Amino acid sequence: MSDEQQFRTERRKENAAAPRERLPGEWPTRREFIKRVGAFALAAGGTAALWKALRDPEGERGKPQEPVFRLKNYRVAPPTGAKVLGVARGSRYDLMLKMAIGAIGGIEHFIRPGDVVLIKPNVAFDRAPKLGATTNPEVLGALIRLVREAGASEIRVADNPIESPENCFAKTGIADATHQAGAKLYMPTPASFEMLEVPGAKLIARWPFFYRPFRGVEKVIGIAPIKDHNLCHASMTTKNWYGLLGGRRNQFHQDIHNIVADLALMMAPTFVVLDASRVLLKNGPTGGDLSDVMEGHTLIAATDQIAADAFGFSEILARKGDLPQYLYHARDRGLGNPDWRSVAIKEEQVG
Amino acid sequence: MSCGCGKDGGCEKPVFFAKEPPGTNGVKAPWWMKAFRITRVRVFSQAFFFGLFFFFIYVTWFSRLKGYPVSLFLEVDPLVGIATAIATHTVYRHLVWSLWLIIPTLLLGRWFCNWMCPYGTLHQFIGWLFNTRRNIDKIAINRYRSIFQLKYIILVVFILLAAFGSLQIGLLDPICIMYRTFTTGIAPANDLAVSSIGGAPWQLFKPGTEEYRVFYATWFVGLVFLGLVGMNLVIPRFFCRVLCPLGALLGFLSRFALWRIDRDVTRCTDCNLCLAHCEGASDPQAALRKSECFVCFNCIDDCPEDALSFRFLPVKKPVLTRQPLSKLPETEVAWPALPRRQLLLTGVLGVLAYPLVRLSAAVNPRAFDKKAIRPPGSVAEPEFLERCIKCDQCINVCPTNVLQPATLMQAGLEGLWTPVMDMRIGFCQLNCTLCSEVCPTGAIQKISTEKKLGVGRYAAAGPISVGTAFFNHGRCLPWAMETPCVVCEEVCPVSPKAIGTYDEQVKRWDGTMVILNKPYMRPELCIGCGICEHECPVADDKAVYVTAVGETRSKDRSLLLRSRQT
Numbered sequence: 001m002s003d004e005q006q007f008r009t010e011r012r013k014e015n016a017a018a019p020r021e022r023l024p025g026e027w028p029t030r031r032e033f034i035k036r037v038g039a040f041a042l043a044a045g046g047t048a049a050l051w052k053a054l055r056d057p058e059g060e061r062g063k064p065q066e067p068v069f070r071l072k073n074y075r076v077a078p079p080t081g082a083k084v085l086g087v088a089r090g091s092r093y094d095l096m097l098k099m100a101i102g103a104i105g106g107i108e109h110f111i112r113p114g115d116v117v118l119i120k121p122n123v124a125f126d127r128a129p130k131l132g133a134t135t136n137p138e139v140l141g142a143l144i145r146l147v148r149e150a151g152a153s154e155i156r157v158a159d160n161p162i163e164s165p166e167n168c169f170a171k172t173g174i175a176d177a178t179h180q181a182g183a184k185l186y187m188p189t190p191a192s193f194e195m196l197e198v199p200g201a202k203l204i205a206r207w208p209f210f211y212r213p214f215r216g217v218e219k220v221i222g223i224a225p226i227k228d229h230n231l232c233h234a235s236m237t238t239k240n241w242y243g244l245l246g247g248r249r250n251q252f253h254q255d256i257h258n259i260v261a262d263l264a265l266m267m268a269p270t271f272v273v274l275d276a277s278r279v280l281l282k283n284g285p286t287g288g289d290l291s292d293v294m295e296g297h298t299l300i301a302a303t304d305q306i307a308a309d310a311f312g313f314s315e316i317l318a319r320k321g322d323l324p325q326y327l328y329h330a331r332d333r334g335l336g337n338p339d340w341r342s343v344a345i346k347e348e349q350v351g
Numbered sequence: 352m353s354c355g356c357g358k359d360g361g362c363e364k365p366v367f368f369a370k371e372p373p374g375t376n377g378v379k380a381p382w383w384m385k386a387f388r389i390t391r392v393r394v395f396s397q398a399f400f401f402g403l404f405f406f407f408i409y410v411t412w413f414s415r416l417k418g419y420p421v422s423l424f425l426e427v428d429p430l431v432g433i434a435t436a437i438a439t440h441t442v443y444r445h446l447v448w449s450l451w452l453i454i455p456t457l458l459l460g461r462w463f464c465n466w467m468c469p470y471g472t473l474h475q476f477i478g479w480l481f482n483t484r485r486n487i488d489k490i491a492i493n494r495y496r497s498i499f500q501l502k503y504i505i506l507v508v509f510i511l512l513a514a515f516g517s518l519q520i521g522l523l524d525p526i527c528i529m530y531r532t533f534t535t536g537i538a539p540a541n542d543l544a545v546s547s548i549g550g551a552p553w554q555l556f557k558p559g560t561e562e563y564r565v566f567y568a569t570w571f572v573g574l575v576f577l578g579l580v581g582m583n584l585v586i587p588r589f590f591c592r593v594l595c596p597l598g599a600l601l602g603f604l605s606r607f608a609l610w611r612i613d614r615d616v617t618r619c620t621d622c623n624l625c626l627a628h629c630e631g632a633s634d635p636q637a638a639l640r641k642s643e644c645f646v647c648f649n650c651i652d653d654c655p656e657d658a659l660s661f662r663f664l665p666v667k668k669p670v671l672t673r674q675p676l677s678k679l680p681e682t683e684v685a686w687p688a689l690p691r692r693q694l695l696l697t698g699v700l701g702v703l704a705y706p707l708v709r710l711s712a713a714v715n716p717r718a719f720d721k722k723a724i725r726p727p728g729s730v731a732e733p734e735f736l737e738r739c740i741k742c743d744q745c746i747n748v749c750p751t752n753v754l755q756p757a758t759l760m761q762a763g764l765e766g767l768w769t770p771v772m773d774m775r776i777g778f779c780q781l782n783c784t785l786c787s788e789v790c791p792t793g794a795i796q797k798i799s800t801e802k803k804l805g806v807g808r809y810a811a812a813g814p815i816s817v818g819t820a821f822f823n824h825g826r827c828l829p830w831a832m833e834t835p836c837v838v839c840e841e842v843c844p845v846s847p848k849a850i851g852t853y854d855e856q857v858k859r860w861d862g863t864m865v866i867l868n869k870p871y872m873r874p875e876l877c878i879g880c881g882i883c884e885h886e887c888p889v890a891d892d893k894a895v896y897v898t899a900v901g902e903t904r905s906k907d908r909s910l911l912l913r914s915r916q917t
Contacts, residue, residue, distance in 0.1 A: 008620070011676055012656070015618050020657050025670030026613075036664055040609055044454045051432075051450060056441035059793035062738075063730060203912055251912040259912075 092351030113151030137177035144181035228284030306336025470525035511701030521741030602642035613665035618658035638681035711763025731905035745786035753777030774881030818879030819901030839883035
């Protein structure tokens with residue numbers, strides 16, 4: 001028998017005689033004991049405490065808590081003697097804008113040096129500017145330059161088009177006009193929408209709003225083309241705010257007139273510009289054929305968007321009879337005066 | 352006394368683990384010591400928990416429900432608790448009970464796998480029943496293999512997906528697999544047996560419905576189940592060792608366990624007999640892999656040298672007073688064996704898995720499947736996918752069989768086997784909220800009938816709608832076939848009814864006069880319960896059918912401008 005074999009045999013005999021017990025060398029050190037048991041107590045207690053903190057017996061805490069925000073009132077009280085509507089006719093947009101805005105108080109009155117200004121054109125569709133379905137980029141460019149001259153520190157242009165944003169901004173000429181005039185373009189992304197609360201709104205008391213470009217903004221100017229529209233008869237400056245909303249806005253058509261009145265409540269702009277350089281007379285609001293479009297040679301500035309829309313409907317589109325329902329709804333809710341003949345107005349031929 | 356190994360007096364084992372008590376050479380052990388040795392207690396425990404699980408499945412039914420905690424196994428499942436906590440940052444209702452598993456695991460290791468888990472029990476039982484291996488082959492097959500790392504990879508991927516908001520643990524969580532398979536496979540198979548054979552023994556577990564339940568997913572769920580159980584013949588406890596994400600999580604927690612199997616290297620002769628019945632393949636013959644050990648105690652039972660014991664805080668490197676007998680001096684591998692580089696790759700895999708599941712149009716608000724109708728009380732879809740573990744308990748309890756595990760077409764991989772309603776098979780019973788009662792994670796939140804119906808303090812919010820019914824005039828008897836009908840209007844359970852009729856007298860083709868009540872929908876009243884579709888006599892392609900649009904759980908899938916959110 002080798003030594004190894006002998007050792008094993010003896011060892012096994014030894015082991016068989018004595019059941020296994022914990023030998024002195026098999027005890028953990030005090031430090032080890034405290035460390036391990038402490039770690040267990042910490043892990044068990046920590047999990048219990050965490051579970052208690054995260055406990056949600058009704059399941060309500062786990063639902064997303066959507067923060068809501070409200071829009072500021074962007075209006076500026078007009079100076080004494082200012083008109084409500086300024087109507088400029090001609091073909092030089094810079095001069096026409098100056099005149100029209102001059103009539104309602106002058107750009108320097110509305111825009112203070114250092115202001116961050118947001119301009120909202122209508123860029124709803126992927127259409128060439130000539131087709132009149134979107135804001136005229138030359139008019140937008142002239143407006144941006146005017147606001148810049150008034151000392152605005154930053155000018156932003158934003159819209160949430162119906163068709164794909166990049167294409168719409170590019171093919172309407174709005175992107176180029178914005179960049180050439182030195183303004184910043186904001187295109188919508190899912191992350192740029194937040195929940196807007198509109199107190200008193202009938203249908204959009206809470207609705208996702210294209211809020212990112214509105215952060216830190218002091219003044220808001222709407223600049224909308226004037227277009228035929230089957231359901232609401234005409235799309236002008238109040239309907240233009242539709243382009244700031246997200247979510248299921250295809251449901252708006254179930255009650256479009258109350259929606260547009262809600263839009264007038266939602267947005268109290270510094271002033272609006274009704275761009276009647278081109279007028280989409282029929283087949284709106286998309287158009288698509290040059291024969292749908294009439295040269296309008298008119299720009300209107302207004303501190304009352306309802307009056308501007310009423311003027312546009314009767315005078316530019318030259319529609320007879322009742323105004324679109326939404327203008328009356330807005331009037332009834334104290335949001336403006338659709339009786340444009342009774343408001344102060346200045347009309348002039350320039351350039 | 353001899354244990355059969357032929358060595359005289361070398362086989363005594365300590366009390367409690369011993370087949371015979373020590374120091375009683377030649378004297379038989381009393382019966383109780385054999386009966387209550389710990390491996391046997393373990394088998395009792397497994398049988399008890401398997402029976403309990405079976406009982407819970409059985410009583411998950413309206414007339415048997417009483418107050419039993421039928422989803423208990425899911426609620427104590429730490430993978431469910433932890434993964435939903437990561438996805439939702441909350442711990443829903445009874446999920447705090449996962450502490451009852453987390454704390455013992457931190458003390459004792461993965462005992463759950465071999466003492467409580469019904470799926471583990473099933474695997475062990477099947478492996479035992481069909482075992483054809485000789486001892487030497489058992490020892491070989493029970494050695495640790497690197498493929499066992501796979502479960503940690505699966506766990507990390509699932510946890511990352513949960514962090515992104517896509518809960519996929521239910522695909523492989525053993526408790527979810529068990530509930531799902533019993534719900535969509537075994538229970539309806541029993542229904543079928545009762546309806547086609549009748550009598551005992553099937554009648555013992557008589558189904559709740561008169562008709563046997565049917566599921567689109569049975570074949571798929573069943574094949575996965577059978578395949579995984581069958582793998583036991585290739586590798587014992589294949590699922591538990593290789594795939595189980597819950598086992599991986601418990602294995603991770605076991606790293607900190609205060610107790611473990613300890614091998615005395617001055618006694619161990621490296622005979623490897625401890626591997627013969629090792630359930631976890633945790634290398635008890637060498638350095639014990641704490642994260643793989645199921646604490647089944649078979650190794651202690653099998654050790655002829657009394658070298659193994661289950662010890663509180665064993666020392667990794669004891670100060671030996673005698674020369675070791677074993678040639679393998681190591682005693683412990685604490686961490687799960689997942690090399691750092693592999694862990695990194697796993698992380699990348701988890702990040703890539705998210706777009707893989709999330710970019711399915713089926714779960715997007717722009718293209719959700721019209722037939723993916725969620726049960727009432729369900730949270731909005733993104734939150735639903737953070738919570739649903741595909742356990743299908745809601746489907747198990749549903750009295751009308753309307754709830755179905757979603758197919759790949761309806762819900763993509765992300766929503767596979769989540770509950771949707773098929774109104775041809777059943778309908779959502781007006782005064783029933785059972786699915787919301789049994790949901791362990793709050794994907795379907797616990798609602799009262801008041802809330803479901805929009806009465807009492809929920810009157811302002813209105814009833815919960817799960818969808819909207821639409822008419823197909825071309826197939827509707829009064830609209831298209833000069834034939835009176837309006838079963839749909841008759842069964843519409845809301846008041847006032849969501850289905851109205853235009854009543855017209857017409858002269859039929861044969862000259863007889865007939866009054867036709869042509870039905871139409873009042874969408875603001877429809878709750879999408881689908882009883883109209885279920886009862887419509889145009890059986891194969893119903894003339895009225897519910898689709899998911901108009902559900903009130905979120906604005907994303909609403910139909911009307913003046914839509915309600917509940």
